Amino acid sequence: DVLMTQTPVSLPVSLGGQVSISCRSSQSLVHSDGNTYLHWYLQKPGQSPQLLIYRVSNRFSGVPDRFSGSGSGTDFTLKISRVEPEDLGVYYCLQSTHFPYTFGAGTKLELK
C-alpha cells in the first residue's frame, strides 16, 4: 500500500498568515495514463470533508485562489495564503493513483 506522510500534524496560524502542508508518498503517484492523482481535502468541525484541490494543482469549483497545490512524483504541498477563520479544520491528502486508495493522517490548522 502507498503510505501518505503528512506534515505537520498540527499547524498554528494567525489570521491573514500563510501556511504550507506537506504530503509525501512512499511511491510515485504518476499513473500509467500520465496523470498524478493527488488531491487535498478540508474537513471543518462537524462537517463532511470537502474537496479543495484535485490532481495536484487544480482548484475545485468554488475554492478561493488563496488555496494552491503543487508538487510531483512523491512530494506535494498545499499552500494557504491570507488564512481566514473558515479555513480552520483538518486537511487531508488522498492518492487515487494506486489501489488501495490512501489518505494522509491529517493536519489540523488552528489559531495561534
Next chain:
Amino acid sequence: EVQLVETGGGLVQPGRSLKLSCVASGFTFNNYWMSWTRQAPGKGLEWVASITNSGGSTYYPDSVKGRFTISRDNAQNTLYLQMNSLRSEDTATYYCTRENWAFDYWGQGVMVTVSS
C-alpha cells in the same frame, strides 16, 4: 445541485450484518464511479470501496475485502454497501462519495456502531 443522502446506519452486534444506502441526485448517476469512505470516531479517513459506473467492477482494501460488498442500482440512482461479519473496528461514520478520480462530492455521513 449534487446531493448524496446516506441511510441505514445504527447499532449492530459484532458478527452481524448491516446494509447502507445512498441516494444520489443532481447528476447523471450512471456516468460516475461511486465509493464509500469511513471515519472512525476522532480518527482520519479510510477508503472502503469503489464501484465502476456500470457496476461491473469493484475494489476494496484488505481491511474489508470478503466482508463488505459495494453495489449500485443505476435505475434508482442508489449506491449500497452490504457489511457482513461486522467488527468493533468497523465502528465509524460512513460517507458516500462520487468518484471523479478525486472524491468530489460527499454525503453527510451515516454512523455505524458495532458493539454488544
